[in-house]
Amino acid sequence: MKILLPVVFAAVLMLAATSARAMDSDAAAKTFARVCATCHGPTGQGMASFPRLAGQSADYIAARLKQYRAGEKVGPNSPLMMPHAVNLSDAEITNLSDYIATTFQ
Numbered sequence: 001m002k003i004l005l006p007v008v009f010a011a012v013l014m015l016a017a018t019s020a021r022a023m024d025s026d027a028a029a030k031t032f033a034r035v036c037a038t039c040h041g042p043t044g045q046g047m048a049s050f051p052r053l054a055g056q057s058a059d060y061i062a063a064r065l066k067q068y069r070a071g072e073k074v075g076p077n078s079p080l081m082m083p084h085a086v087n088l089s090d091a092e093i094t095n096l097s098d099y100i101a102t103t104f105q
Contacts, residue, residue: 024091024095025095025098025099027092028095028096028098028099028100029099031092031096032044032096032100032103035084036053036084039080040052040053043104049076049077050077051075053104054104054105055104055105056100056101058094058097058098058101058102061096061101062093062094064081065085065088065093065096065097066085066090068082068084069082069085069088071086
C-alpha cells in the first residue's frame, strides 16, 4: 500500500496536467480560428501580405507575439498585430505558439 499511494498520486497529477493542456489547446484553437486565421489563413499558410505561420517554431512565434505585445515594430504589419497581442498573457502566448507550431507544420 505504501508503494501504491505514490504511484496513484503521480498518475492523478499526470492526468490533471494532460487535461489542462487539452483545455489550453482548445482555447488556443478557438483563438486561432477567431483571430489569427482571418489574416494568416485557416491553416496558417499566410495570405497576401500576411506571413505564413505554418512551419514556424513555437519559440519564433512566441518571440514575435511578445515583441508585438511590447509595442515593438518588427515588420510592416506590426501596427495590425499589436492590438491582438497586447492583452495576451505569457501562458496564452505559449499555448497559442505551441498550438500553431504543432498543428500547422
